[in-house]
Amino acid sequence: xxxxxxxxxxxxTGVVGTEAVALLEERGFPxxxxxxxxxxxxAGETIGFRGKDVTIEALAGADxxxxxxxxxxxxxxxxxxxxxxxxxxxALVIDKSxxxxxxxxxxxxVPEVNGDAASRETRIIASPNCSTIPLVMVLDPLHRxxxxxxxxxxTYQAVSGAGQKAGDELIGQTVAILNRRPMPIEVFPHQIAFxxxxxxxxxxxxxxGYSTEEQKVCDETRKIMGIPDLRxxxxxxxxPVVNGHSESVNIEFESxxxxxxxxxxxxxxxxxxxxxxxxxGEYPMAVEASGxxxxxxxxxxxxxxVDNGLNLWLACDNIRKGAALNAIQIAERVFGIDPVRS
Amino acid sequence: xxxxxxxxxxxxTGVVGTEAVALLEERGFPxxxxxxxxxxxxAGETIGFRGKDVTIEALAGADxxxxxxxxxxxxxxxxxxxxxxxxxxxALVIDKSxxxxxxxxxxxxVPEVNGDAASRETRIIASPNCSTIPLVMVLDPLHRxxxxxxxxxxTYQAVSGAGQKAGDELIGQTVAILNRRPMPIEVFPHQIAFxxxxxxxxxxxxxxGYSTEEQKVCDETRKIMGIPDLRxxxxxxxxPVVNGHSESVNIEFESxxxxxxxxxxxxxxxxxxxxxxxxxGEYPMAVEASGxxxxxxxxxxxxxxVDNGLNLWLACDNIRKGAALNAIQIAERVFGIDPVRS
Numbered sequence: 001x002x003x004x005x006x007x008x009x010x011x012x013t014g015v016v017g018t019e020a021v022a023l024l025e026e027r028g029f030p031x032x033x034x035x036x037x038x039x040x041x042x043a044g045e046t047i048g049f050r051g052k053d054v055t056i057e058a059l060a061g062a063d064x065x066x067x068x069x070x071x072x073x074x075x076x077x078x079x080x081x082x083x084x085x086x087x088x089x090x091a092l093v094i095d096k097s098x099x100x101x102x103x104x105x106x107x108x109x110v111p112e113v114n115g116d117a118a119s120r121e122t123r124i125i126a127s128p129n130c131s132t133i134p135l136v137m138v139l140d141p142l143h144r145x146x147x148x149x150x151x152x153x154x155t156y157q158a159v160s161g162a163g164q165k166a167g168d169e170l171i172g173q174t175v176a177i178l179n180r181r182p183m184p185i186e187v188f189p190h191q192i193a194f195x196x197x198x199x200x201x202x203x204x205x206x207x208x209g210y211s212t213e214e215q216k217v218c219d220e221t222r223k224i225m226g227i228p229d230l231r232x233x234x235x236x237x238x239x240p241v242v243n244g245h246s247e248s249v250n251i252e253f254e255s256x257x258x259x260x261x262x263x264x265x266x267x268x269x270x271x272x273x274x275x276x277x278x279x280x281g282e283y284p285m286a287v288e289a290s291g292x293x294x295x296x297x298x299x300x301x302x303x304x305x306v307d308n309g310l311n312l313w314l315a316c317d318n319i320r321k322g323a324a325l326n327a328i329q330i331a332e333r334v335f336g337i338d339p340v341r342s
Numbered sequence: 343x344x345x346x347x348x349x350x351x352x353x354x355t356g357v358v359g360t361e362a363v364a365l366l367e368e369r370g371f372p373x374x375x376x377x378x379x380x381x382x383x384x385a386g387e388t389i390g391f392r393g394k395d396v397t398i399e400a401l402a403g404a405d406x407x408x409x410x411x412x413x414x415x416x417x418x419x420x421x422x423x424x425x426x427x428x429x430x431x432x433a434l435v436i437d438k439s440x441x442x443x444x445x446x447x448x449x450x451x452v453p454e455v456n457g458d459a460a461s462r463e464t465r466i467i468a469s470p471n472c473s474t475i476p477l478v479m480v481l482d483p484l485h486r487x488x489x490x491x492x493x494x495x496x497t498y499q500a501v502s503g504a505g506q507k508a509g510d511e512l513i514g515q516t517v518a519i520l521n522r523r524p525m526p527i528e529v530f531p532h533q534i535a536f537x538x539x540x541x542x543x544x545x546x547x548x549x550x551g552y553s554t555e556e557q558k559v560c561d562e563t564r565k566i567m568g569i570p571d572l573r574x575x576x577x578x579x580x581x582p583v584v585n586g587h588s589e590s591v592n593i594e595f596e597s598x599x600x601x602x603x604x605x606x607x608x609x610x611x612x613x614x615x616x617x618x619x620x621x622x623g624e625y626p627m628a629v630e631a632s633g634x635x636x637x638x639x640x641x642x643x644x645x646x647x648v649d650n651g652l653n654l655w656l657a658c659d660n661i662r663k664g665a666a667l668n669a670i671q672i673a674e675r676v677f678g679i680d681p682v683r684s
Binding site for chain 1: 582
């Protein structure tokens with residue numbers, strides 16, 4: 001490896017980290033050298049990149065000198081601890097965790113929405129929550145044209161967002177139920193197979209009945225769109241889907257809005273694909289969004305219960321655009337890199 | 343069998359019909375004689391009732407003379423055809439299909455909400471859609487106290503509502519995916535296993551992008567609550583859950599409303615059980631609602647995006663209270679029968 005940047009992926013063995021390594025290769029990111037870091041447990045394992053095995057280093061005690069760019073996807077507590085050291089050593093960190101997202105001096109970026117906010121100067125750029133990213137990609141263009149008055153969103157979130165063990169648990173529980181055997185319940189608070197859990201992440205006493213995920217969707221949407229007082233409320237629900245988040249979105253606008261007009265406005269937006277012929281069975285679905293770069297948007301229709309209202313439905317690969325892809329797109333934007341489309 | 347009413351169950355082999363037969367026994371309904379009717383294909387089969395096998399008759403050509411009460415759970419087209427004949431022969435029909443629900447002279451009844459509308463005089467009483475029933479049970483008491491201004495509901499509907507073959511398809515697809523085999527897609531328009539489908543029933547050109555299910559939820563809620571201009575909008579979604587519908591409900595009220603006040607108001611309501619300690623992992627879930635008579639209600643919290651707003655989450659056995667149980671409770675109400683609780 002020569003020419004190009006010195007890149008590291010932290011949390012390389014996780015669902016998002018693994019996807020980030022694959023996307024760096026798929027998009028021809030100018031990686032001169034690649035270092036992979038994870039917890040000590042994974043140190044010594046290897047991950048393939050451009051036909052070669054890259055050995056995983058332990059994050060603890062890692063020397064960050066010489067690293068230009070870090071794609072960071074560990075838990076928030078790990079990010080809080082190591083990112084300042086990496087930045088002090090000269091790295092630009094694009095962090096997927098929630099650790100720095102709401103810090104006033106850290107830009108929280110979805111390139112299609114507020115790409116101008118991304119800059120090498122801050123040294124830390126945060127990538128939003130996997131439910132927030134597809135939502136703001138749809139809300140922002142609509143807001144610019146029609147002015148959003150209020151948003152009510154209910155999510156249908158896949159288990160992949162909760163990590164590899166969560167996927168194993170969904171499958172393990174499913175197999176156990178089909179075979180009438182006792183099922184493991186470890187990652188999620190209750191059975192997730194053939195069930196819906198109105199809990200994503202945790203309930204903090206200060207959040208007045210909202211989960212941390214619900215709070216993030218609202219806070220992060222406001223920050224990315226630059227509307228601190230945006231009226232938005234969320235209900236976040238885990239569903240027995242392996243990969244791909246869906247969202248039911250109700251929007252009230254300042255100006256009159258026609259579904260056909262909204263469709264026409266969203267259709268050419270980068271990163272959005274309209275799938276909206278419900279009578280022909282065409283609408284966004286998690287299993288079709290999974291593996292795609294685009295946010296699928298459909299079921300766009302007038303909400304007759306309010307002036308200037310719309311309902312719509314979206315689906316998005318929460319690991320790809322909802323996490324790893326968005327981080328890499330931030331880097332492409334900051335460094336002026338054109339991706340190679342595979 | 344002697345003493346008691348001459349009762350028939352039409353559509354007796356379906357998911358709802360089977361549950362109705364079981365509930366008649368479980369609740370000690372005063373059945374003097376029981377006739378079971380279904381399509382010709384099932385004629386001659388038997389279903390157990392109070393320890394004896396009852397033989398299924400073909401509905402086509404059945405003689406309804408002498409039947410006091412029919413629990414009717416076939417498809418709407420079948421109901422449309424046979425119900426007038428049954429009524430002409432003297433039966434009171436409680437019909438679960440959508441055939442007569444919106445007919446002005448047919449009461450559409452959830453006993454806890456508008457039980458007074460049920461009467462033997464109309465000869466046909468309609469039981470609402472499985473998504474509508476739990477929703478109105480929650481909305482009605484809240485409306486009486488705080489006055490509802492607008493409702494936004496997103497559903498998470500189990501496959502059992504689509505019949506026995508739908509349950510088989512979810513399980514069949516799940517097994518096929520786990521074994522990496524081709525999967526059957528026959529009942530639903532797309533893969534339902536590990537997926538969410540923003541389609542319940544069909545899309546009619548006249549409904550401006552809404553599914554027939556979404557239209558029913560709105561129209562039926564207005565009729566049952568007696569508020570023809572109630573502002574309500576719905577997004578109905580099928581999820582890979584075997585049994586038990588969940589709903590994310592956002593409500594804007596005329597008067598200020600406190601979550602604790604709403605909880606206290608709903609708690610003693612018949613047919614409602616508050617499950618609302620999210621920090622302790624206690625909230626309504628489809629797998630816990632399944633098999634229960636009550637609608638589980640929780641995640642009750644203030645919606646800060648609007649004056650006088652609440653969000654809540656409910657779960658309900660869509661085959662039981664959402665269908666068969668509600669029909670039997672209508673009969674109990676009309677005939678003044680106290681159920682025997684098992």
